[in-house]
Amino acid sequence: xxxxxxxxxxxxxxxxxxxxxxxxxxxxxxxxxxxxxxxxxxxxxxxxxxxxxxxxxxxxxxxxxxxxxxxxxxxxxxxxxxxxxxxxxxxxxxxxxxxxxxxxxxxxxxxxxxxxxxxxxxxxxxxxxxxxxxx
Amino acid sequence: xxxxxxxxxxxxxxxxxxxxxxxxxxxxxxxxxxxxxxxxxxxxxxxxxxxxxxxxxxxxxxxxxxxxxxxxxxxxxxxxxxxxxxxxxxxxxxxxxxxxxxxxxxxxxxxxxxxxxxxxxxxxxxxxxxxxxxx
Numbered sequence: 001x002x003x004x005x006x007x008x009x010x011x012x013x014x015x016x017x018x019x020x021x022x023x024x025x026x027x028x029x030x031x032x033x034x035x036x037x038x039x040x041x042x043x044x045x046x047x048x049x050x051x052x053x054x055x056x057x058x059x060x061x062x063x064x065x066x067x068x069x070x071x072x073x074x075x076x077x078x079x080x081x082x083x084x085x086x087x088x089x090x091x092x093x094x095x096x097x098x099x100x101x102x103x104x105x106x107x108x109x110x111x112x113x114x115x116x117x118x119x120x121x122x123x124x125x126x127x128x129x130x131x132x133x134x135x
Numbered sequence: 136x137x138x139x140x141x142x143x144x145x146x147x148x149x150x151x152x153x154x155x156x157x158x159x160x161x162x163x164x165x166x167x168x169x170x171x172x173x174x175x176x177x178x179x180x181x182x183x184x185x186x187x188x189x190x191x192x193x194x195x196x197x198x199x200x201x202x203x204x205x206x207x208x209x210x211x212x213x214x215x216x217x218x219x220x221x222x223x224x225x226x227x228x229x230x231x232x233x234x235x236x237x238x239x240x241x242x243x244x245x246x247x248x249x250x251x252x253x254x255x256x257x258x259x260x261x262x263x264x265x266x267x268x269x270x
Binding site for chain 2: 055068
């Protein structure tokens with residue numbers, strides 16, 4: 001697993017899809033992920049420090065995790081299949097049990113900026129992406 | 136508390152805001168709630184039986200609740216202040232403890248259609264809304 005950080009959000013007002021770029025913390029590799037505009041603006045808002053008067057859907061994810069006494073530990077980008085990235089959110093239940101919840105990278109990254117969670121990418125995903133780019 | 140059900144979703148493609156109408160189960164009163172277009176289409180998709188290949192943000196809410204071993208019990212629309220409805224999601228933790236999580240009605244209703252949760256409206260909210268309409 002390679003730790004990455006959100007390095008850029010590229011928002012194009014005219015497009016439905018936006019791009020977030022995850023960059024390796026200790027290296028040069030980058031992963032651009034296309035996400036929806038709502039998810040992009042939800043990430044952007046949080047990074048800019050803009051507070052919504054009422055909880056956005058991603059804020060509700062945080063409220064749910066906390067309300068249920070769980071702890072979100074990290075986000076994993078663990079697969080890339082036919083142009084789609086797959087992610088998981090790793091959580092520790094109140095009982096101590098660790099669970100992985102399937103998510104789109106956009107939702108997972110939005111949760112990570114809200115809860116300051118590290119983001120890890122499976123080494124294999126970098127290779128698959130590069131292979132995809134060269135295809 | 137008065138039980139209501141989602142009776143209509145009014146989607147206007149040209150508008151940013153859409154409307155859902157909650158109707159009293161055993162009576163004629165209705166509550167129209169303005170919600171965002173993404174939340175409206177997320178509700179609409181689920182009602183139409185359209186499955187997203189990857190979990191939408193509201194599907195992730197469901198996965199989180201289940202993954203954390205909790206049980207969502209119902210949705211409460213419990214206040215109306217200055218034109219804004221307030222909602223709560225009532226959940227039972229694995230330990231049996233009941234928790235209320237603050238949410239926008241759009242997210243709460245979207246969760247309710249996915250998890251088949253009853254929706255209740257505080258009697259007081261009907262009065263506040265009617266008062267608002269007459270103002």
